[in-house]
Amino acid sequence: MSSRIMYGVVSLSLVLASAAFAQQPPQGGPPGGRPDFAQMQKDFLDRMKDSLGATDEDWKALEPRIQQVQQLQREASARGMMFGPPRGGPGGAPNSPDGQSPAAQPPQSVVQVAAAALQESLGKSDASPDEIKARLTALRDARTKAKAALAQAQDDLRGLLTARQEAFLVTLGILE
Numbered sequence: 001m002s003s004r005i006m007y008g009v010v011s012l013s014l015v016l017a018s019a020a021f022a023q024q025p026p027q028g029g030p031p032g033g034r035p036d037f038a039q040m041q042k043d044f045l046d047r048m049k050d051s052l053g054a055t056d057e058d059w060k061a062l063e064p065r066i067q068q069v070q071q072l073q074r075e076a077s078a079r080g081m082m083f084g085p086p087r088g089g090p091g092g093a094p095n096s097p098d099g100q101s102p103a104a105q106p107p108q109s110v111v112q113v114a115a116a117a118l119q120e121s122l123g124k125s126d127a128s129p130d131e132i133k134a135r136l137t138a139l140r141d142a143r144t145k146a147k148a149a150l151a152q153a154q155d156d157l158r159g160l161l162t163a164r165q166e167a168f169l170v171t172l173g174i175l176e
Contacts, residue, residue: 045066045067048066051168052165052168053165054165062157065153065156065160066157068153068157069153069154069157069175070174072149072153073150073173073174075112076109076111076146076147077111109142110142110145111142111146114135114143115139118132118135118139154174157169157174157175
């Protein structure tokens with residue numbers, strides 16, 4: 001199974017889990033029944049540590065590299081922009097759907113910014129072909145750079161792993 005499919009499956013699982021949490025808030029959970037994504041991420045990493053059979057010492061080296069790869073995977077993806085710019089247009093909305101201010105949300109990656117700019121041009125009926133072509137080129141260049149950074153981070157992580165650990169991370173879509 002390709003890592004893109006696995007990444008999609010993991011993303012869908014997180015969406016479904018958040019929907020389940022929203023319907024039935026856990027006891028002692030965050031107010032409003034919203035899922036605690038930081039806790040979900042911690043639990044996921046704890047299970048990953050166990051599945052990898054990593055010692056505490058090994059995990060100190062592996063965890064930041066795994067998180068870096070995951071962050072670069074998110075940054076390299078512009079899929080969130082396929083259905084238009086963020087609410088409120090290019091500047092964003094005063095508050096996001098989850099009630100957080102834009103400052104509390106993670107910044108967009110260069111790829112996501114380039115994708116939003118292209119989407120904005122596509123939404124204008126008077127956008128020139130040169131404008132669209134320039135923004136398409138900018139998006140492609142940003143993706144190329146992001147993929148190179150991701151490949152380097154994956155190689156760095158791979159250098160710390162046993163064959164079994166590497167295979168496990170491939171099945172999760174963290175490594176190619």
